[in-house]
Amino acid sequence: MDLILPSSGLIFWQLFGFLALLFILVKFAWKPMLAAIDERETSINNALKAAETARNEMANLKAENEKLLAEARLERDTILKKAQDASVKMIDDAKAEAVKAGALMIENAKAVIETEKKAALADVKTQVATLSLAVTEKLLRANLSDNKSQKDLVEGFIKELKLN
Amino acid sequence: MTRKFLSLSVLLSAFLLIFSSVSFAAGADSEDGGEDPTGFIMHHIKDSHEWHFFNIGHTHVTLSLPVIVYSGDRGLEFFSSSDFQNHETHAFGEEYAHEGYFIDSHDHMGRVDGASFTDLSITKNVAMMFLVIAVVLILTLSAARYYKKNGAIAPRGAAAFVEPIVIFVRDEIAHKAIGPKYRKFVPYLLTLFFFIWIGNLIGLLPGAANLTGNIAVTATLAILTFIIVNVNGNKDYWKHVFMTPGVPIPLLLVIVPVEIIGLFTKPFALMVRLFVAITAGHIVILAFIALVFIFQSYTIGVVSTLMVTFINMIELLVATIQAYVFTLFTAMYIGSAVAEHAHDEAH
Numbered sequence: 001m002d003l004i005l006p007s008s009g010l011i012f013w014q015l016f017g018f019l020a021l022l023f024i025l026v027k028f029a030w031k032p033m034l035a036a037i038d039e040r041e042t043s044i045n046n047a048l049k050a051a052e053t054a055r056n057e058m059a060n061l062k063a064e065n066e067k068l069l070a071e072a073r074l075e076r077d078t079i080l081k082k083a084q085d086a087s088v089k090m091i092d093d094a095k096a097e098a099v100k101a102g103a104l105m106i107e108n109a110k111a112v113i114e115t116e117k118k119a120a121l122a123d124v125k126t127q128v129a130t131l132s133l134a135v136t137e138k139l140l141r142a143n144l145s146d147n148k149s150q151k152d153l154v155e156g157f158i159k160e161l162k163l164n
Numbered sequence: 165m166t167r168k169f170l171s172l173s174v175l176l177s178a179f180l181l182i183f184s185s186v187s188f189a190a191g192a193d194s195e196d197g198g199e200d201p202t203g204f205i206m207h208h209i210k211d212s213h214e215w216h217f218f219n220i221g222h223t224h225v226t227l228s229l230p231v232i233v234y235s236g237d238r239g240l241e242f243f244s245s246s247d248f249q250n251h252e253t254h255a256f257g258e259e260y261a262h263e264g265y266f267i268d269s270h271d272h273m274g275r276v277d278g279a280s281f282t283d284l285s286i287t288k289n290v291a292m293m294f295l296v297i298a299v300v301l302i303l304t305l306s307a308a309r310y311y312k313k314n315g316a317i318a319p320r321g322a323a324a325f326v327e328p329i330v331i332f333v334r335d336e337i338a339h340k341a342i343g344p345k346y347r348k349f350v351p352y353l354l355t356l357f358f359f360i361w362i363g364n365l366i367g368l369l370p371g372a373a374n375l376t377g378n379i380a381v382t383a384t385l386a387i388l389t390f391i392i393v394n395v396n397g398n399k400d401y402w403k404h405v406f407m408t409p410g411v412p413i414p415l416l417l418v419i420v421p422v423e424i425i426g427l428f429t430k431p432f433a434l435m436v437r438l439f440v441a442i443t444a445g446h447i448v449i450l451a452f453i454a455l456v457f458i459f460q461s462y463t464i465g466v467v468s469t470l471m472v473t474f475i476n477m478i479e480l481l482v483a484t485i486q487a488y489v490f491t492l493f494t495a496m497y498i499g500s501a502v503a504e505h506a507h508d509e510a511h
Binding site: 002003004005006007008009010011012013014015017018019020021022024025026028029030031032033034036037039040043 | 206209210211232282283284285286287289290293294297300301304305307308311312315316317323326327330331334350351352354355358359378379380381383384385388439443
């Protein structure tokens with residue numbers, strides 16, 4: 001058979017065989033295979049995308065958590081500061097109140113003391129008056145028992161009067 | 165590594181050729197009784213009505229193939245190739261005619277009365293083609309069965325072997341050469357690649373037929389490509405052929421015939437490239453083997469064996485490259501036929 005002259009029989013069989021092969025392979029090999037490969041590629045891509053999304057979500061979540069934590073910390077600090085301020089104010093208030101109360105008590109005590117003092121002084125005055133009356137009475141009884149002394153006294157008064 | 169091996173082999177063969185001139189002269193004397201080396205090579209690369217494997221002494225180990233003949237007056241007839249040959253020497257000849265037909269010594273079918281007929285015999289190459297188809301089918305169908313059974317999971321077994329090639333053809337050949345409309349053509353390109361590749365590889369086995377190095381086979385594949393390309397040609401493609409944009413009207417008289425010839429040279433180049441690459445490889449290997457019988461020297465035997473091993477390795481590469489090139493060029497021709505391009509673009 002010739003080398004460079006194609007023989008019709010071989011062309012016929014080759015055409016028949018190759019087309020049959022093409023038909024069988026397209027139907028039973030390439031279509032299911034390409035479909036499976038495509039499907040797998042899609043599922044791999046989807047899985048990668050899902051992983052990426054999950055990673056982003058995790059990062060977001062973490063950032064949010066940190067934000068929340070920072071906020072909580074800030075709030076704690078504020079609350080603590082407020083509490084401290086409040087306690088300081090309370091102490092100050094209490095102190096002022098105490099001072100005020102003390103002053104009032106002292107004032108009251110002073111007033112009482114003054115009253116007492118006045119009462120005591122009045123009493124003393126009365127007592128002194130009574131005492132001096134008694135002394136005077138006694139003295140008068142003693143001194144005015146004779147005439148001479150009475151006369152001296154009167155003269156003494158008169159002298160005094162003259163001076164005035 | 166291979167380069168070292170090659171230079172070593174060339175050096176060794178040159179050296180041995182000089183010193184074996186004596187044995188060459190001795191061999192030439194006894195050549196009359198030996199086989200004609202050209203005939204031996206041609207016998208191996210051409211098609212035949214009988215599949216001849218090897219001889220043990222004078223016993224020919226062959227496979228008789230069906231001879232199918234169709235003629236207008238006698239219809240379809242079936243014979244065996246052994247009906248047309250000498251049972252001792254397995255030689256075909258006009259003297260061994262059977263029922264009005266004969267196969268001559270050049271393996272051509274003839275009819276005794278000279279009437280016209282068509283030879284549809286299952287020749288060596290047709291049988292080889294069925295073998296290639298069977299191997300491709302087993303390989304790809306078992307791979308496809310894996311996906312059917314397991315769904316879209318990581319490939320194993322035959323699927324792991326076939327899938328990288330499928331993905332390579334799909335992404336590196338079809339997608340890159342054809343563009344966005346590549347999906348429709350992937351099955352054809354895959355079939356083409358696997359048929360040519362497996363055909364090339366099996367063709368390298370001793371005793372196998374030179375299927376993909378047969379011009380009828382490469383012509384058939386090229387014609388299929390030609391049909392697919394031109395059936396899918398869009399408006400731009402045909403406009404480019406018959407009204408090449410950007411060319412002055414007088415020049416079209418020259419350009420259009422060139423473009424029309426171009427339509428046919430593309431598949432012609434495909435046909436010739438595969439045929440030549442594979443046939444040449446076989447001839448080189450057979451020539452080195454023939455050297456052994458011509459020189460009948462142990463030294464030449466050693467060198468030839470080394471060279472044949474080396475060329476065989478190159479042929480393994482060529483088998484893959486030629487399958488790739490045929491598929492790639494087919495994809496490129498399809499790409500040029502389906503491409504949508506703006507006309508101010510440079511051509």
